[in-house]
Amino acid sequence: MKPFLALVKRDLTLGLRRKSQIYQPLVFQLLVVTMFPLALGSGAKTLALIAPAVIWILALLASLLTLDQIFKNDYDDGSVESYVLTSYPLPMSVMAKVLAHWLLSGLPLVLFSPIIGVLLHLPASSYGILMLSLLIGTPMFSFMGSIGSALTMSLKHGGLLLTILVMPLLTPVLIFGASAVVESSLGNSASQPLLLLSGLLILSITLIPFAAAAAIKINLE
């Protein structure tokens, strides 16, 4: 088995056994979204208006819950050495870690988003665009998170620092992702923000593994 696949398989096995990485973000989303109608106290119209922004912000916050775990566990138990002390390129291993993290906590957010949409009265015509935008956007949460996690993995409580580091980098994702859903809920074409979002994803795939690999090396010094 290729090292890449071995790492993905190991992380998926771990994630499915721990489970918290999968259900925590979903439960968090569900809890927060039920607060909105209660606090706003107004009808479906207001909810539908804010739905795109709320869903995207919730997805961002929910994924922040698990980002620090990408490298922290491996650093704490020493298994980070298994992919640093090898001739297999570290950026590829970072890619494997990101892929596994997204499959465990990003993909469930995408699949769960229609339920959040229903709770916020999102127009039925926007569900496709909502899921598509999250499908392109959530991998970037994992990618950016890999840099943040690599930089903070040796800290005991690096969660807040990671959020401060990663959040500003994710604003473009939030802007284009939410605006895609807004456009489609207004009945306009969402192709422009979606294309920009895809461009950002390609940029992330090509550049971030190298940045995260460098961050891991710095942290081991």
Next chain:
Amino acid sequence: MPIITAQDISCQRGNFLLFKPVSFSLDFGQSLLISGPNGIGKTTVLESIAGLRGLQQGRLSFKDQDLSKFKDDWFENSLYIGHKTGNKKELSCLENLRSFLQIQGIEVSETQAEDALESVGLAGYEYQMAGSLSAGQKKRLALARLLLVKFSVWILDEPFVNLDVSGCDWLLGILDNHIKNKGILIITAHDNKTIKEKVTSELILESVGL
């Protein structure tokens, strides 16, 4: 020409050199014990030799290649086991052993892994989660990797810690065998009377002083 040579190497913590620069060279079948008081940098120097961190000064080479530039050959020939065992507590012993090596590109069959677990005294624990093992058993699980790789260089940081008497005897036997088979060993050990007799050379780290 020795296989591994170190010239005036030293490591730093913060802005301070940890120990006086040291030099050594190792050929096949030779072994090195690194000793010195607590906090002198034994673990740090081992991590630097293994390739986890950089050296503050000096030059380390393997087969005449500078290790700060060419690491692939070194990684394919050396195995480092440090204080952290690298075991995942939610994986079984068998899964831990196999996945750790697979991530390094080393394919190990289930029977090979089972045999290795048996020889480190973990027979019957194959499907037990590593989180439920004792500290000594976790160490044994990590040391089982030694039996499955054909690397010529072993770098071991305090491998005897947490091992019981039979475990120490077993490990001494394995190390002996490795050196006899023209392997290279770089090791630190606190209770080093027995290991001192086995190794071919000893390196004592001394503090730089003020």
